[in-house]
Amino acid sequence: MRSAVVLIIISLAIATICSRSLVEQQSTGTVASLLTEMDPPPGFSYAIDPIAFEFPSDHNAHPDFRSEWWYFTGNTSTDDGHEFGFQFTIFRFALKPSPSESPSPWRRSNLYMGHFAISDISAGTFHSYERQARPALNFAGERRAPLRIWIGDWSLELIDEGSETWHVLAKQNGYALDINLRAERPILLQGDQGLSKKSAAPGNASYYYSIPRLSVHGTIGTPEQLHQVRGQGWYDHEWSTSALAQGQQGWDWFSLQLDDGREVMFYQIRDSDGRSDGASHGVVLSNDGTQSPLDSTDFEIKVRRHWRSPDSGARYPSQWHIKIPKQQLDILVTPRFADQEWRQNFTYWEGAVSVTDKSDDEPIIGRGYVELVGYE
């Protein structure tokens, strides 16, 4: 009867092959893909030379540039030690340098996308939400002086220009973020006076500044409970027209706040082979406010562990040994828990991390956020 079994197997195999050939082609084409798209249409401005930043006006949107984002991340905890990480970002993407004239309220050249995530560190769960909207009928938009940007009821707002205090509001599916963030450090211009080069080609750069430490007060809601939290946050604002060059695969971005008062930010851009690209930069801000820029030779990143996402199948690094000899830094950076992968229109990893001295067992000496883009 073996022949019968063979026949059955053959017929099943044929059926499987047939059905596989019918799996629909997949393509990308949402606003998120603008993040990695190569050729922008003509008419946009490019980040070529350093400019003189002016605040608060440079907190506002820069519509001449194609993409822009306002990024808040932070590590917080309740009085009884329940720890939460949060991320709130609003992206702006311009489809055209200038809008077309039309009586239709839907005729807009900008699109907005919001990313909101809560890392419930104590529970080990990650909750991420995405919204996309065009600024029609108040679905999304930007107000200037004082700055407020919103998508539906998600918003970020500069509520006090003098003290650089921000209010961030987001809620979805029972998870909520309602916090004030007050700058504890002055604005830090990244790269060369705020011009952050992403590759050797001119124009492949962004304007980029941060507030590397803000004190956070407010509430984080979970479906069960509203938690009073306090902690520390980080603010980034970046705008550009062309970010990645050909052959660049993605980036690893680190923002760390050490308990000794130093802040460390660095990123490495990886090429298609997964190696670090020359255009990797960073900065260390010491206690007294001294900025020490880092170029790719100043820091060494060694991946110690990996984690494979059960959902996307992507293999992400999940522990780094980082050496910055000039700063006498020899640290381990570890995700607070592995699965902080974004699974919306765009898949990436963005999560809360802890900083320890070399060995895993050492006490935590700092916290931060890491973003990993372009892993498969």
Next chain:
Amino acid sequence: MSKLTFVAFSRHLLKHPWQLGLAVLGIMVGVAVIVAIRLTQASAFDAFDAATRTTTGSASHRIIGTRGWIQHDYLQQIAQAFPDITLTPVITRTLALPKHPNRSVVMLGIEPISRSQTTFRRNREIVLFDARELISTPGAAVLNEITANALGLKKGSLLEVRIGSDVSKLTIVSVLPGAARPGGVINDLLIVDIATAQEVLKFFDGVDHVNLQVDEPDKLSALNSMLNERFAGDLELTDLIAESSSVKRMTAAFYSNLTALSLMALLVGMFLIYNTETFLVLQRRQLLGRLRALGVSRNQILAAILSEAALIGVLGSVCGIAFGVVLANGLLGVVSTTINDLYFRTSIDSLSIDVPTLVVSLLIGITATILAAIVPAVDAMRMEPNLVVSRTTIRQARVRQICVVTASIFSLCNVVAWLVLSRSQTPNAGFVGICLIVIGFAALCPITIIALSRLASAFISRASLLPETLGFKTVRATLNRTGTATAALMIATAASIGIGIMVTSFRGSVSAWLDSSLRADIYIADGQFDNHFKDRKIPESVVQTLAQLPEVAATSNVVRRKVTSLDQRIVVSGFNLNAIAEQSFHFNAGEPKTIWQQWETDDVVIVSEPFAYHHKISLAAEIPLNTVNGERLFRVVGIYRDYASESGTISLSRQTYNRHWHSSGYDGLGIYAQQGVSADELISVVHKALGGDSSLVVKSTNELKKTSLEIFDRTFLITDLLRAIAVTVSFIGVLGALLAQQLERTQEYGILRALGFSNVEISRSVLTQTTLLGATAALIAIPVGLLIGVVLIDVVNPRSFGWTMSLEVPVLLIVNSCAIAILAAFLAGLYPSYRAAKIEPADAMRYE
């Protein structure tokens, strides 16, 4: 299977490839038809899903403006109250094409970036088109390859569209490839950004409707109550998933008719297997006897025969699957037209192969084969060990024994069938009933053969007809071989007749219904005469203008809207009827006089037959309907015959309609000509009066009837095709079975030759036998076919669709089917008769 039996059996089979081939063919046909029907249905559903995805994305619900649109201000209020619900605005409109006067396109204005316009599968996103270009380029549009080719457009081409007198130019920024790809399914669909849609329509105050995706019941009910409180009567929430699944239920019901067909085919296959296995056992009596004498046990024999059957089953099923896939591919075009007519203008260019279907079909095929082989296997098992087995293989059937068996099978099957049909309310019970009736009647085959042959012998006992008389006698003597082949032929013929009766009756009823319900001379509708993308109403001014024309005697009109009731969206039609139009309703229940008396003054409705069936509604029932003033009860005073909608409609007078909903304009007009004015004259007068408003479609009643029947015929084309395929292949199988049996008896003919029979006489004897079998099959197939038809009409169709129809017996079709059966049997005798006649008596005698 032991090595000995395996070698013995396989040698035998290989020496008799005819037997093997036939058995495989029988199972193959059954499995192929099952596979073909299931796969075409799956492909049709996939196309439907893809089309739905294109138009609604992954939205679960829709907010519609009861006046046909939602103003921006309302949209903003909803967005504020429910910020976490993504609202996807949609505008759809049929646009005329100035350069293609006979075509139109449906413009679908969407928010391309919205999540509910995209869909996720295997964690990967499938995007229908490049959203950025569509949003950022004013006038950008996307259409599918088929439409683009038809209109002579390519990427970058300009397309002129017209709405009313406004002409706009759109740029084709993307042509969606192949129809099987997401988004490319719907023909004549022009996808644009919502802003472009407003610019084309020069309408900037709102959108047609809003799609949204809400899974949480709490949020949904909160949204619903907000809509009711703040925008009472202006906005309504509808459930898209429920709507699409109700469409699918209907389609599934249509396919269940086809399933009956595949079961018939399989039954034919089973009879062929039974026939072949019985024959194989008989042939191998000697072999089996020797094997037993050599120490092979009864159980080993049983196992060997069943394994052999299983092998045939696997072989037949695998071939059947392959043939079924080929068949399904051929049927795709037919399915595609059906979907076009019923739902979307789609095209399906590739088959969805559904692996579970194939596995199930394979299992059905194998199981059926083994089942069919059980009786012969048990026969073989009972064989006594014997080294010297007589060659005489003919077991004389005793008439009394046959009578008892026949009577018991016939009555048992029919009683059970009657019980199943009367007790169970599901359409499937109808199919079970049909199968039982068929099996019951199949049992009549042997006894009928005996009766017919005796009858015939009695009439022609002259010496000159000796060969015929001999033929009749031989038929009686070889009943256990010929009975099953006859039964298989009978089933194929009966299935053909039964399904033919159903389709003829259905068509006749639809045609009669069209005749009685289309009373006006011409009809006018906005856009096409279908329910899809229906948007604009015909303004009242049009009716006033037309009513004043001297050529027009009277008008009637209808307005439609979907209303929430009994947890479903139901079409409610408000009629303004004149005395002639009132006659167009044919009531199955309710007294016309009393209906028309209270028609305009009371809150009464009449419902269509499918509606009454699906919602189990009878006269005097009260139906709750969501009106502007909240939920109101409407009393049912009549149930009328209607084939226009499978899900059914509720009709009421326009006066009643106006008391409960605000709406101006009409969805359809009927125009009655003055005496002496022809429909063509009326059409040209109306066209002139309308002043070239090309969005209104004017059709004569004859034209509408013709189109409706064309759609009906296209819908049932697949039934006809499958029937033809199943019946043809079944006939070939039966023909083969008869052929093989005759060939096996060559020696007997040799003896006859030795006894002095001439070539011609032997041929006559053989042909007499096979023709008699064909006649028997045809004779029994007539009542069985009628019964199948009646069960399909009275049980399966009402239970699937709620449609009743009057039985019509297509005599010509019955005569044809019977003639084909007899002819097939006659043809089956030709080659054996030639062989038998040619045989040398000496050769034949040597075997004895």
